[in-house]
Amino acid sequence: MEFEENGIGEECGVFGCVAAGEWPTQLEVAQVLTLGLVALQHRGQESAGIVTSNGASPPTYTAHKGMGLVNTAFAPEALLKLRYGNLGICHTRYSTTGFSELENCQPFVVDTLHGKIAVAHNGELVNAHALRKRVMRHGVGLSTSSDSELITQLLALTPPMEEQDAPNWVARIKNLMTETPTSYSLLVMFKDVVYAVRDPYGNRPLCIGRIVPVSKMHSSGAGEEDTEGWVVSSESCSFQSIGAKYYREVLPGEIVQISKHGVKSLSVVPRPEGDLPAFCIFEYVYFARPDSIFEGQMVYTVRQRCGRQLAIEAPTDADVVSTVPESATPAALGYAQQSGLPYIEVLCKNRYVGRTFIQPNTRLRQLGVAKKFGALTDNFAGKRVVLVDDSIVRGNTISPIIKLLKEAGATEVHIRVASPPIRYPCYMGINIPTKEELIANKPEFQDIAGYIGAASVQYLTVEGLVSAVQEGIASLKEKDERISSSNKSEKRVGHCTACLTGKYPVELEW
């Protein structure tokens, strides 16, 4: 809940689409891109951008970027001007760093000796500072503070091994991947190709879908010949909304080429010997939409399993179980199922409360969360409530909710958190407060229940979380035969739990 309330931890979403077959095709690529962005809107609401290419030689690129939600940023004229694209990539961004807002919007497009490339990026380069220095030392001016511009310029730099007149984008991408281990899920568009790239640790998600006729969207009978195009997306939840079937994940370290001819795995850049993959475990805990699929399992199911595990680890003597809407609901239902306590709703959320122009005064600040949540008093008056939340970060939003519930008649409020305490910063793309602001690092944490006014507070253990996540993967049968056997070793499972444990997947250089 706290992530949701505070805009903590939101990150970016990337999406791409390539029409299949000979161009121009029937597929309206700009429309698919826009719908894809809308489906990824939960990953970033600050700005959105689309770049399309007509795929010709030389290609014509068309771009539109705008501040705010996709539906605000893409007015009819914007969609009109993008309409001749046969392929394209897009991006939705979560926050502003740097000093001119629109300039930081992605995708970035630059003209190079070999033509224009467009880049969309989700993640954060752990060695960004050193790479910026390197690029600038080469004599390149950087117009933003964005890692994505940095990546774009790194790709523009002619690598030593390349002949000047024969661009080899794949070699350049590989070169980039050797210079920065993580984190990035990347889309690079050049003329008539989109390269989909995931860092060797697979820290950020990326998966591929196949567009088929709507009527065959859910049927298993949609054959190769039905393919209308390909999409690549941070999350699979976008596939259904545009009429695509889930195809497969991009593997950690993999470079996949998507063109009108289809999808082709070009290379898998390996991790250092012994390193496990490090997919961000908070994608499961909070960021992703519950109907997305990672590593073969549905996020909703993992969250529910976390709730069950929490009920095992932290049972409660109480009357009812409830959720802080909306993100904690799967875990709350899991807790209820496992514990046998009845599941009820205790809070009603006003979905219209948002960015308002009201100047806050004392009264408004005192009201706090009450502006946003109505108490469903009759459901819990006189009862002991287990309130399940997905995570606690600063600990400043759960407290007024507990107060609200108690004043509205709850006799006890027990907080159960479906993830472990966050204690460490993330350097791989998640906007987590500084160490000092995290409630888990404060003296108050010793008596957090007293501090926030709860009857008790208990967290899921790291082990509990990891097992709830990995249990589903272990039970997976190998479903996808399209990945060459050399990649099957990827089944060794690992996740990044750095914000919980301080164990970062790579050494941090600053």
Added chain:
Amino acid sequence: MEFEENGIGEECGVFGCVAAGEWPTQLEVAQVLTLGLVALQHRGQESAGIVTSNGASPPTYTAHKGMGLVNTAFAPEALLKLRYGNLGICHTRYSTTGFSELENCQPFVVDTLHGKIAVAHNGELVNAHALRKRVMRHGVGLSTSSDSELITQLLALTPPMEEQDAPNWVARIKNLMTETPTSYSLLVMFKDVVYAVRDPYGNRPLCIGRIVPVSKMHSSGAGEEDTEGWVVSSESCSFQSIGAKYYREVLPGEIVQISKHGVKSLSVVPRPEGDLPAFCIFEYVYFARPDSIFEGQMVYTVRQRCGRQLAIEAPTDADVVSTVPESATPAALGYAQQSGLPYIEVLCKNRYVGRTFIQPNTRLRQLGVAKKFGALTDNFAGKRVVLVDDSIVRGNTISPIIKLLKEAGATEVHIRVASPPIRYPCYMGINIPTKEELIANKPEFQDIAGYIGAASVQYLTVEGLVSAVQEGIASLKEKDERISSSNKSEKRVGHCTACLTGKYPVELEW
């Protein structure tokens, strides 16, 4: 769900605030009004308006109206110019009739012989046509097609019994109430007073709250001396968000005067002998926010009871129970509790899908509801699902959801509707499709399950709905001693079920 999807049946919300004690007070009335509007935003998203008065003699009124959501319509400058109000009324509107949009926004303000009045109205006058004729015959030009302007001009007309130089607003309001029986919940502001009026049938809701220090908002110890102001609102859900305690409902036919000196019941205009009150039963079924209180009971509880009753009337041989998010959830939980079947979630809603500028093409139309809902496949694959919805109107949105669930693996989908079929138009403020468009009046209704692809479809009976609503009222103890004993006869309970039964509370004149 269908109401929510199609904008059917939305209506308006009214809200008012008067600061208590000697003016100027600490209470920022414009801020309270804005927050109140935001809390009533679910009742209307087309436009919003606020009018404040400084309460002086002569008063200075300040107004701002704008299209769209409250947070859009009220930019910082708008709030700034309103800030000197000591009292005010506001309105949020659901749709546009008439030919210049902003002009139809409420509140309406007119200058009369005795000074300016401002009027905000929720409802629809059953004899509007005849009243328009009467007013225009008197020589008044009407600049909009709005009932609210009509009411304003009716109030401006000097009634025969009034001396020209002594305005008697209460007499004028009473006069208005004798001319039109229903439906209206009305706020009339004049100088330093807000009159809160509910039609004799009590068709639309209206209730009063008392603003207290935030710290005493939930405590029973907030005494008279703690009163910082008064609010009056279509729904009580707005009280918590501004720090007010629920005080009481305005009774059917009652005129309540709210001033800096407090709240005073001036009169109760009676219904014709033998007529029962006729509060709109669909406020319970769909319109109101679940944390609002009508007739002493919480809306959520009534909806849950409807779900339980539905489980009794229409039990199902199935594996799981679920909801069409979000409005049907209380009923679905009620059904699950009563039936003993487990409650699960089957659909994930993308809250960012909204008014978009994408031009629909064939593919988009085929995708339909899939753009908005993601299937939580793992939760129901291979299972028989009872899907509870709150109401079915045209029947065109439930069908693609059933298709989606079946394609995603549900073996059977049984539709259970927590209200009876809608068969008749509403002439009292609810925007219901024409009789011909209602699925219940179509031949397809004979085999509606076949038509929409469900394994079975069953509705709550009218008797079941009425008893689920009235059961809670019957069990109420008389809680509020502030209403004079002469009004206690109001306990005879009745509800308007015209759209379900065709029995209108008053004879319709056209």
Added chain:
Amino acid sequence: MEFEENGIGEECGVFGCVAAGEWPTQLEVAQVLTLGLVALQHRGQESAGIVTSNGASPPTYTAHKGMGLVNTAFAPEALLKLRYGNLGICHTRYSTTGFSELENCQPFVVDTLHGKIAVAHNGELVNAHALRKRVMRHGVGLSTSSDSELITQLLALTPPMEEQDAPNWVARIKNLMTETPTSYSLLVMFKDVVYAVRDPYGNRPLCIGRIVPVSKMHSSGAGEEDTEGWVVSSESCSFQSIGAKYYREVLPGEIVQISKHGVKSLSVVPRPEGDLPAFCIFEYVYFARPDSIFEGQMVYTVRQRCGRQLAIEAPTDADVVSTVPESATPAALGYAQQSGLPYIEVLCKNRYVGRTFIQPNTRLRQLGVAKKFGALTDNFAGKRVVLVDDSIVRGNTISPIIKLLKEAGATEVHIRVASPPIRYPCYMGINIPTKEELIANKPEFQDIAGYIGAASVQYLTVEGLVSAVQEGIASLKEKDERISSSNKSEKRVGHCTACLTGKYPVELEW
């Protein structure tokens, strides 16, 4: 110049168009109306509105109003929705009185017992206060402080002599004209007719044009059969921009009916015995566009004549004559021609200086007019300059210009004003400062040259102005035979000079 700088004295413009022949015709009425408004934009920049009618029975009216310049207020969608009009009226407004801005925009449309009427008005009713009282006493609420709404409601009131079921708009307009003598130029649209009305004193201008094929616009051979439509406008300058030929003025007191069948004079309401017409003399001095024609003469020519007269009345021993751009240029050229002194330019105006968001500080205030005018130093350094201005009102803008010219090298600056000092308020539609603010009523006026830093200051006399205006009319031959002979007595000429002399055309009632 001062009017121009300070927005003093701007007023409104009205414009109407009726397509000729059987509907629907080729003529795009909405486009003609928009162009007409743009041509009258100098009469008001605050807001603009258009109402069209399709002329059917019952008619469909379409309206759009917006704040700001015509080109801002009328976006493509607005023009699109207006496009089916066969006739229409429009209005451009100069300032905001009343408390909700858009609501005061004209034209006003109201629904009456006999259908909708639309009204556009230029002027100010001298007895507005009493008329408001009368209307409100009748029980009408007035939603704005605008005289135009008042007129609309006065027209809606059934006059005693009229049968309720037989609307007689002409009788109602006549009735209105007996209730208020001045000032108004009025367009009233009802179904398929536009009534063009000028008050009995002819205080505000109004004239009629005939739309012909563009190719025949300037040819004398455009016959009756070439008529594509009719336009009516505050000023004839709009005719050329839409391709219309000047037809004739609406006479003082005249009601002209314009329909698809043509133009018809219905009536001329007389003035009280002995009263002369009172056309506002400041239309000649400042308000009108120089290419407009009033009373048979071009405004530019009158201004030039004022300059010549000024040179006769107030000759100067100087080297060069110049203007304060742009409004004073015709008078300055007239002065130069009469005096024999060379005409030069001394100031260059930055046309982009306008409403800016820069917060003024001391430096900015000190810079004053220098931000807006550049000195063309080389043209006048070392010379004695006669600077001709059209009028001086508060006297606060000419002073910094004199300073600027002197600092840039002028040895002497002599101010010659092509109109007499303004001493009295206008109650007939011109926004003139209060008596106390007028420089002519201040002690400083005794030594105005010293006060503003000029070598000398001289004004045109009232007699000089009147003779410069009327000289052109006297020499006119009777050109228009279309006016019936009974109206020829209208040739007795008179003008309103109230702001200069305090002699108002009618007794003022308050």
Added chain:
Amino acid sequence: MEFEENGIGEECGVFGCVAAGEWPTQLEVAQVLTLGLVALQHRGQESAGIVTSNGASPPTYTAHKGMGLVNTAFAPEALLKLRYGNLGICHTRYSTTGFSELENCQPFVVDTLHGKIAVAHNGELVNAHALRKRVMRHGVGLSTSSDSELITQLLALTPPMEEQDAPNWVARIKNLMTETPTSYSLLVMFKDVVYAVRDPYGNRPLCIGRIVPVSKMHSSGAGEEDTEGWVVSSESCSFQSIGAKYYREVLPGEIVQISKHGVKSLSVVPRPEGDLPAFCIFEYVYFARPDSIFEGQMVYTVRQRCGRQLAIEAPTDADVVSTVPESATPAALGYAQQSGLPYIEVLCKNRYVGRTFIQPNTRLRQLGVAKKFGALTDNFAGKRVVLVDDSIVRGNTISPIIKLLKEAGATEVHIRVASPPIRYPCYMGINIPTKEELIANKPEFQDIAGYIGAASVQYLTVEGLVSAVQEGIASLKEKDERISSSNKSEKRVGHCTACLTGKYPVELEW
């Protein structure tokens, strides 16, 4: 006139300001920058941008860019965020090339190894294509098609002779100047310094002003100690509007450093032996504001001289002389003075006609220029008119004006153009139509008078134009002793007349 009508030939404006003395000073730099931009608005209306620096170590830069006029692009919040600048540069741009509009706005800011630099540029690099190749070959991606980004990246490239850790911006600027001969007037801001640079040919203007107390703005007594800051601007017309005294021009090839300590000439990069300066002669003819000063003479005076010269070269047997407002007026007055014919006004311009949303139809196209100009018939009916225009480019706007005048009664219309025919493209920053579109290159040019309907058409000769321009410079006494004697050789005068003669100042490389 045609430039004005068609947006042909507009170009950009640059402006900078540095507060003098110890920071923070009283001078509101952001305000000065905004006023400066407004004064240069005639050089570009498409977009505007400001970047300020607080001058600290490391500096904080603040930027704002926006589309449209300065007053639109700089809303209050934008000015607020810029307010802490102690120095800054800004830019107003005339048109859009490249594919994302806002991204092309200047100034450009990039981060380099040595910190951020900001660049504003007026001009066009003749060898841009080759330079782009060079930069991209180095591995730099270019995100826009703008020459200004190119310059910025060229400055970021470490030149061979520079040690990596000791930035030497002046050396880099010099290096840039050796790589591209023309055309650029450039402002480069780095931390606490603005470098003002003009290309060796001086093709684009650039001059320096000194901010003094407003009260001393025009007095000769403003001493060194009165200096509040320094400004640098494309044109001196901006100085008066911000309260600055003209100081001097930046010389061709000169690099001037402006800091809080004052103005310092760092270097003058020479032209190839034998090459003359090549200041764009069209700055005199059309682009500049008439009150600006170039090469010691006022633009207005030069235009007047062109008119006089035209009267000598092309006398006319006619009755009156007039102008196509507003840009041709100085030339028309010069023609009148020289010829002895009376100067009159024939056209009244509607300054509100602008970008409108009206969809053009046949009628509208036929009306053409009539929408914008009103004929002042009485001034010229029955007369032979000499109409002076500043330039003719495509020749499509003068024709309807001649038609208008003739239809309104002119017996003959003689066109006299105060510049020679434009025959060749400009590659140095002026947006001139392609060779094929220029009327001077069309067969119609042989009988241009017949083609446009004039009685006769005559142009100023190239020799006439050059002598009218250079006559004023020759007569100049050396006024400015601040330039070191080594720079005095700059008095050899030359101008770029490439668009008239095809003689480009440098060889063109493509």
